Amino acid sequence: MRVVLLGTAASGGFPRWNCACVRCDAARDGKLPARGPECAAVTGNSRDWWLLNASPDIRAQLTAAPALWPGPRHTPVRGVLLTDAEPDHVSGLAVLRDAARLKTYAAPPVLAALAPARAGLDRHAPWEWADSLTEGGFVLAGGLVVTAHPVPGKPPAYVPGRSSDRRWVTVYRIEDLATGRVLVYAPRVSAWSGLLEDLVADADGVVLDGTHFAADETGDTGRHLPVSGPTGSLTALARHPGVRRIYTHLADSNPLLDPTTTARAQISEAGAEVLPDGTEFAL
Numbered sequence: 001m002r003v004v005l006l007g008t009a010a011s012g013g014f015p016r017w018n019c020a021c022v023r024c025d026a027a028r029d030g031k032l033p034a035r036g037p038e039c040a041a042v043t044g045n046s047r048d049w050w051l052l053n054a055s056p057d058i059r060a061q062l063t064a065a066p067a068l069w070p071g072p073r074h075t076p077v078r079g080v081l082l083t084d085a086e087p088d089h090v091s092g093l094a095v096l097r098d099a100a101r102l103k104t105y106a107a108p109p110v111l112a113a114l115a116p117a118r119a120g121l122d123r124h125a126p127w128e129w130a131d132s133l134t135e136g137g138f139v140l141a142g143g144l145v146v147t148a149h150p151v152p153g154k155p156p157a158y159v160p161g162r163s164s165d166r167r168w169v170t171v172y173r174i175e176d177l178a179t180g181r182v183l184v185y186a187p188r189v190s191a192w193s194g195l196l197e198d199l200v201a202d203a204d205g206v207v208l209d210g211t212h213f214a215a216d217e218t219g220d221t222g223r224h225l226p227v228s229g230p231t232g233s234l235t236a237l238a239r240h241p242g243v244r245r246i247y248t249h250l251a252d253s254n255p256l257l258d259p260t261t262t263a264r265a266q267i268s269e270a271g272a273e274v275l276p277d278g279t280e281f282a283l
C-alpha cells in the first residue's frame with residue numbers, strides 16, 4: 001500500500017490567509033514549511049488511487065504529487081473517502097467536478113448534508129455516492145478493503161438545527177488485501193477510545209489528528225484530542241511502538257509546525273512523526 005500525504009494542516013491551511021500570528025508570518029516568509037488543508041491519497045496497486053478527503057487546495061495538491069498525475073487518457077483518481085462534512089474536507093469535490101464516474105464514500109448524515117452540492121456535481125458528471133458505513137465495509141479498486149468507524153464529533157456549522165446523529169465523523173481502516181498491511185486514517189478525533197486502541201493495535205500505520213499539541217492551546221477545547229498531556233494521543237500511541245505513527249491536521253497554534261521546538265523533539269523521541277506535505281510512504 002502506498003500513501004501520499006497531500007495536505008497536513010488544519011482548517012484554513014498553513015499559513016491561514018487571514019492570520020498574522022508568529023507561525024503564519026514565518027510560513028509566509030518561507031521560514032517554516034507551508035502546508036495545505038489535510039487530505040491524503042492511498043493505493044493498493046499504484047494504478048487506482050483513492051483520496052482521503054478533498055481539500056479546497058486539491059488541485060495544487062494533486063499537481064504536486066506525480067503519482068497522481070493523469071496518464072495519456074485518464075486520471076488514476078478513482079474516488080474519495082470523506083471522514084466528515086467539514087468545508088475543508090469536502091470543498092475540493094467541486095474542483096474534481098469534471099471527472100466522470102468518481103465514487104465518493106461518506107456516512108449517511110454527511111451524504112445528506114452534501115445533497116445540494118451532490119445534485120450540482122452530478123449535473124457536471126454522474127458520480128456514484130455510497131454509504132461508507134455499509135455493513136461489512138467495502139472493497140476499492142486496487143485491492144483495498146475498507147471499514148469506516150464513527151467517532152464522536154459534531155456536524156459542521158453550515159448544517160442548520162441540532163443533530164442527534166452520532167455518525168458525523170468517521171475513522172477509516174484500510175487494509176491491502178495482497179499484503180495484509182493496514183492503515184488507520186483518523187484526522188479528526190476528539191477523544192481516545194477503546195475503538196481507536198483496537199484499530200491502532202491492529203494497524204501498521206496510523207495518520208492521526210494532531211490539531212493541537214496542548215489541550216489549552218486555543219479556546220477551542222474538546223473538539224480535538226491533544227497530542228500532549230496524560231490523556232493526550234502521544235501517551236496512547238506509545239503503547240503501539242511497532243506502528244508507524246504520523247500526525248496530521250496541524251493548527252497554526254501548534255508548535256509541532258516548527259521543527260526546532262521542544263514539542264517536535266518530544267514526539268520524535270516518542271517515535272511519532274510530523275511530515276511535510278507531499279510525503280509518500282509505503283506500508
Ligand SMILES: [Zn+2]
Nearest residue numbers: 019021024252
Ligand atoms: Zn496563524
